[in-house]
Amino acid sequence: MAITAPTIPKASGWKLFLKTVIARAYPRVIGQQREKSWMFFDIFLPILGIAAYVFVYRAIGAPEEYIGFVVMGGAMTAFWLNVLWSMSSQLYWEKEQGNLALYIMAPNSMMAILLGMALGGMVATLLRAMVILVIGGWLFQVRFMVANFGLLILVFFLTMTALYGLGMMSASLFLLLSREAWHLANLAQEPIYLISGFYFPVKNLGFWIALTASLIPLTMGLDAMRQLVFPSAAQFGFLDVQIEILGLLILCVLFLFGARSLLNYMEKLAIREGRLTESRR
Amino acid sequence: MQTTRVFPSLSIFWRSFRLATWLGWQIESNWADPFLFAIYSLIKPLSSAAILVIMYSVITQADFESPIFPYIYLGNAFYMYVGHVMTGISWAVIDDREHYKTMKYIYTAPVHFPSYLLGRGVARFIIASISVLVTVVFGVLFLKISIDIAHVNWGFFLLTLLTGVVMLALMGLTLAGIMLLLVHHMFGVGEAVAGALYLFSGAIFPLEVLPTYLRPIGFLMPITYWLELLRRLLVGNIASSFPTLQNYSNSHLYLILVALTILFAILSVFVFRACENRAKELGLIDTVTNY
Numbered sequence: 001m002a003i004t005a006p007t008i009p010k011a012s013g014w015k016l017f018l019k020t021v022i023a024r025a026y027p028r029v030i031g032q033q034r035e036k037s038w039m040f041f042d043i044f045l046p047i048l049g050i051a052a053y054v055f056v057y058r059a060i061g062a063p064e065e066y067i068g069f070v071v072m073g074g075a076m077t078a079f080w081l082n083v084l085w086s087m088s089s090q091l092y093w094e095k096e097q098g099n100l101a102l103y104i105m106a107p108n109s110m111m112a113i114l115l116g117m118a119l120g121g122m123v124a125t126l127l128r129a130m131v132i133l134v135i136g137g138w139l140f141q142v143r144f145m146v147a148n149f150g151l152l153i154l155v156f157f158l159t160m161t162a163l164y165g166l167g168m169m170s171a172s173l174f175l176l177l178s179r180e181a182w183h184l185a186n187l188a189q190e191p192i193y194l195i196s197g198f199y200f201p202v203k204n205l206g207f208w209i210a211l212t213a214s215l216i217p218l219t220m221g222l223d224a225m226r227q228l229v230f231p232s233a234a235q236f237g238f239l240d241v242q243i244e245i246l247g248l249l250i251l252c253v254l255f256l257f258g259a260r261s262l263l264n265y266m267e268k269l270a271i272r273e274g275r276l277t278e279s280r281r
Numbered sequence: 282m283q284t285t286r287v288f289p290s291l292s293i294f295w296r297s298f299r300l301a302t303w304l305g306w307q308i309e310s311n312w313a314d315p316f317l318f319a320i321y322s323l324i325k326p327l328s329s330a331a332i333l334v335i336m337y338s339v340i341t342q343a344d345f346e347s348p349i350f351p352y353i354y355l356g357n358a359f360y361m362y363v364g365h366v367m368t369g370i371s372w373a374v375i376d377d378r379e380h381y382k383t384m385k386y387i388y389t390a391p392v393h394f395p396s397y398l399l400g401r402g403v404a405r406f407i408i409a410s411i412s413v414l415v416t417v418v419f420g421v422l423f424l425k426i427s428i429d430i431a432h433v434n435w436g437f438f439l440l441t442l443l444t445g446v447v448m449l450a451l452m453g454l455t456l457a458g459i460m461l462l463l464v465h466h467m468f469g470v471g472e473a474v475a476g477a478l479y480l481f482s483g484a485i486f487p488l489e490v491l492p493t494y495l496r497p498i499g500f501l502m503p504i505t506y507w508l509e510l511l512r513r514l515l516v517g518n519i520a521s522s523f524p525t526l527q528n529y530s531n532s533h534l535y536l537i538l539v540a541l542t543i544l545f546a547i548l549s550v551f552v553f554r555a556c557e558n559r560a561k562e563l564g565l566i567d568t569v570t571n572y
Binding site: 037038041044045048049051052053055056057058059060061062066180183186187189190191193194198199200201204205 | 312313321324328329332333335336340341353472473477479480484486490491
């Protein structure tokens with residue numbers, strides 16, 4: 001009598017998509033909590049930066065609201081760093097380690113992989129940002145007074161969707177890069193902190209610069225969240241919160257669709273030019 | 282007999298340092314064409330200076346003539362050396378061991394490893410120097426930082442600058458020794474130390490602003506004296522108007538800097554040697570942690 005191996009039903013269609021998303025999100029959430037040193041550095045380093053800027057504000061006699069702006073901006077740097085290093089440049093790292101070819105060969109969608117990375121990264125980073133906010137708020141006696149919780153959650157959700165959409169879009173651009181990927185990700189830190197107003201109200205950069213900077217979702221997201229968390233911040237706000245919500249909504253659609261089409265295009269281009277497995281150190 | 286024993290060693294030191302300098306420059310710069318590399322090297326430091334300038338001008342309505350402004354601006358500009366030189370030297374361990382996977386070849390070659398690491402820091406020193414120069418010149422031209430070129434004691438200034446860079450290189454060597462015992466994902470150690478020094482050394486605010494119980498940390502850091510002296514030598518009385526180190530003359534500050542540098546030199550030799558021996562015992566010299 002012939003022995004037949006049990007057949008394992010293979011997922012396909014939306015089930016495969018969903019399984020891929022969960023599978024890629026899993027190591028992000030579990031891995032980042034398991035490595036304690038990362039947790040320490042991800043929280044400790046932003047707090048050092050926050051503290052330095054808080055003391056600068058205190059040295060020049062800034063109103064207390066600005067201390068709150070810095071703490072909030074510092075907490076949001078965790079998301080920007082996560083998008084830069086664990087979304088945008090992720091496919092470059094995967095290429096370096098030889099995993100990218102496996103991703104391409106597997107029957108799953110690359111979009112699902114990126115989505116899984118985004119969701120996992122978002123959850124893991126949210127925990128860190130919360131800790132930074134709590135420790136920063138406690139250390140510097142910041143008074144958060146949320147005017148409208150529902151609106152705050154909506155702004156945060158839209159900001160994250162647009163931001164990680166941008167991350168997914170730039171991940172496909174980084175697919176073509178090699179050694180320069182590291183340098184470009186490194187370059188996109190301080191200049192973005194500057195133009196997005198992480199440590200001061202973005203309104204101070206002038207209307208047109210602030211508007212251009214609004215292409216980065218954290219600019220409008222952070223500005224709106226500050227207005228909702230600090231009652232006196234409305235006078236420092238760049239635009240009305242309702243307009244910023246609309247702007248974020250547009251960015252969500254733009255970046256998610258952009259990510260999908262750019263990924264298809266870049267994947268084909270990278271295959272045609274033979275860049276998927278190259279490793280120039 | 283003695284010359285035959287001493288000169289080959291010195292030549293190994295020099296050769297290791299010289300070749301590592303060349304290698305470091307190639308690694309840092311050859312990923313892009315010179316123009317793109319120049320832009321890359323300037324945008325980052327200018328952006329971090331601009332953050333402080335905007336923070337300051339928002340609160341003070343752009344009162345750039347107040348003494349606190351050159352204090353913040355110049356402190357931030359010269360602090361770039363800390364990130365580049367100290368962190369750069371320690372990062373070379375991770376880079377060579379984990380990324381290029383060349384550490385075992387360096388160890389088996391006739392190379393003096395500490396000299397090699399110091400050489401790797403030279404490229405970072407050059408890049409930092411350009412960034413510092415551009416930032417300071419920008420401040421003089423557009424932000425009313427008043428440096429009276431004719432009255433600056435340039436000899437003393439260069440001596441102080443170089444002493445500080447040597448001190449940072451030795452601190453970097455100490456960190457590099459510690460890095461030999463750490464895995465890849467501990468790369469944040471260098472940044473954490475640089476971040477802590479930024480906070481405690483009064484780089485961008487006078488130490489009086491720190492809570493009283495944190496100030497002694499600043500007084501133990503050689504960078505505090507180094508930055509104070511550099512500021513004083515460039516903008517004279519403006520920098521010495523803050524009470525932190527008002528009781529010390531420039532020569533006092535320099536002597537403290539030299540004493541602390543010698544202390545760090547001795548410390549770096551012992552720490553590096555101890556860590557290197559431990560790394561060899563544990564078989565960590567060519568370990569690749571891969572994540």
